[in-house]
Amino acid sequence: MDAKNLAVRIARAPSGLPQRSDFVLVEEPMPVPAEGEVLFRAIYMSLDPSMRRKLPGPEGAPVPLGGTQQIGDLMIAGVPPPARGYMGGLVGQVVESRHADFVQGDLVQGGCWWQTFQSVPGHSLEKLAPGTSLSEALGLLGQHGFVAWCGMRNIGAARPGETVVVSAAGGAIGMIAGQLAKADGARVIGIASGDKVQYVVDELGFDACIDRHAEDVRVALDRLCPDGIDVYFDNVGGDVMLAAYDRMTDFGRIVICGMASEYNAVELPFGASLRPVLRKRLRIEGFVVYDHYEDQFADFQAEMRALIAAGKMKYRIEVIDGFEHAPDALARLLEGRNKGKMIVQLGSDPTD
Ligand SMILES: NC(=O)c1ccc[n+]([C@@H]2O[C@H](COP(=O)([O-])OP(=O)(O)OC[C@H]3O[C@@H](n4cnc5c(N)ncnc54)[C@H](OP(=O)(O)O)[C@@H]3O)[C@@H](O)[C@H]2O)c1
Numbered sequence: 001m002d003a004k005n006l007a008v009r010i011a012r013a014p015s016g017l018p019q020r021s022d023f024v025l026v027e028e029p030m031p032v033p034a035e036g037e038v039l040f041r042a043i044y045m046s047l048d049p050s051m052r053r054k055l056p057g058p059e060g061a062p063v064p065l066g067g068t069q070q071i072g073d074l075m076i077a078g079v080p081p082p083a084r085g086y087m088g089g090l091v092g093q094v095v096e097s098r099h100a101d102f103v104q105g106d107l108v109q110g111g112c113w114w115q116t117f118q119s120v121p122g123h124s125l126e127k128l129a130p131g132t133s134l135s136e137a138l139g140l141l142g143q144h145g146f147v148a149w150c151g152m153r154n155i156g157a158a159r160p161g162e163t164v165v166v167s168a169a170g171g172a173i174g175m176i177a178g179q180l181a182k183a184d185g186a187r188v189i190g191i192a193s194g195d196k197v198q199y200v201v202d203e204l205g206f207d208a209c210i211d212r213h214a215e216d217v218r219v220a221l222d223r224l225c226p227d228g229i230d231v232y233f234d235n236v237g238g239d240v241m242l243a244a245y246d247r248m249t250d251f252g253r254i255v256i257c258g259m260a261s262e263y264n265a266v267e268l269p270f271g272a273s274l275r276p277v278l279r280k281r282l283r284i285e286g287f288v289v290y291d292h293y294e295d296q297f298a299d300f301q302a303e304m305r306a307l308i309a310a311g312k313m314k315y316r317i318e319v320i321d322g323f324e325h326a327p328d329a330l331a332r333l334l335e336g337r338n339k340g341k342m343i344v345q346l347g348s349d350p351t352d
Contacts, residue, residue, distance in 0.1 A: 003041070005030050006346075008075045008114035008323050013056040013066070016264050017334060022055070023075065023327045031119035039096040039119040040108055043349055045077050046089040046138045047320065047330055047342040048172075052263040075114035078143075079290065085110030085126030086143065086297065087290055090118075091134045093350060097122070107351070109137055114323060116346055129301075134349055139172060139341045140315045141304055147289045148176035148233075149300045151255040152184075154292070155285045156231040160185030163225050165244050168235035168260060169209055170196025172341035175315060177233045177257075178206050183312050186231070189224050191217060191240055193336040204314055218243045228252070236261045242272050248282055256286035264334055316340030 007028045014022040033039040054076055057066020069076065077089030088110035094102050099122025102108070110125040111118045128137050139145065158164045164181040168174040169190025178188045182205055190200045190209035200206045210220040217240055221229070228249035234241045238261030245254065277284060307313040318339040320329040326344045333342050
């Protein structure tokens with residue numbers, strides 16, 4: 001095989017927004033699969049804000065400001081084996097199999113590093129269902145769709161006529177969370193920036209969207225949610241979350257999905273009083289999608305496929321070309337300059 005095995009390693013601990021120079025593009029030896037392993041070629045990789053959270057922090061920084069990865073490590077995409085394939089952040093094609101369940105050419109999901117060729121235990125890969133596009137496997141029908149679905153179905157549980165607010169509404173998870181709430185008959189208000197503001201209203205059918213850079217989010221929420229917020233789906237934490245928190249209705253539900261505003265933080269944010277949680281009988285609940293795969297992934301896929309077939313679920317993907325552009329793209333994603341779900345293309349897609 002004459003293809004190169006490119007990979008990205010961590011060159012230094014970023015301070016604030018990651019820079020290209022925090023990473024180094026290297027060529028690694030081609031892995032040789034051991035008995036029970038499968039060598040696959042990565043075709044697409046999901047870019048996720050949480051990748052920032054795992055990077056090393058400044059020397060001596062408390063854990064929330066520094067992740068578990070070390071300088072010199074390969075960048076992680078998803079959760080490494082032995083986690084199941086759907087927790088990996090890559091889709092690809094089998095090159096060589098030493099595992100009975102896989103043959104050369106199978107399309108798979110799994111892996112875990114920013115690396116073109118990976119040899120992993122076969123039990124940590126999933127075969128893609130026939131007819132699933134590779135990009136869908138990383139978006140609508142994959143982890144991001146499932147995150148949105150878990151948050152909305154298990155915690156948000158929007159009812160017809162309720163007001164739902166979704167932050168990072170034009171992002172990978174927010175796009176889907178808002179459309180699920182619309183499908184449930186709720187009134188949905190997004191919070192986003194850039195051209196995503198128009199997109200979620202015009203293309204995804206949200207009732208309105210606040211541009212968090214162009215207007216005061218608190219004033220806009222007062223205008224758009226005069227009777228308060230029944231469900232707040234939080235992807236960002238920080239000031240945006242506090243603005244929504246102050247406007248919750250009695251028995252409101254806050255879905256704590258992510259804290260994107262904090263991932264570049266160099267100081268810990270300060271909190272807010274939780275007294276309204278008691279007074280308003282709020283439910284504030286965090287969740288981690290990995291807890292729900294075994295029980296709910298099949299239900300999610302069935303519902304999502306039906307919504308897609310009924311034309312009730314749209315999705316926007318921004319494709320980045322190659323690892324060399326991935327660090328800059330990660331920084332753009334963290335700043336909100338993405339145009340929907342970001343994926344990195346690492347090789348030709350045989351399903352195109
Ligand atoms: N709970 C789970 O199991 C789970 C699993 C995967 C991911 N997550 C989390 O889910 C969240 C959404 O993930 P995603 O992949 O869909 O990312 P995303 O929404 O595509 O990207 C993050 C977005 O957050 C917004 N943002 C960034 N900094 C902000 C700030 N200071 N204040 C307000 N908004 C800010 C930006 O959007 P705008 O500029 O458009 O507002 C940015 O594009 C992330 O926090 C992620 O870590 C949770």
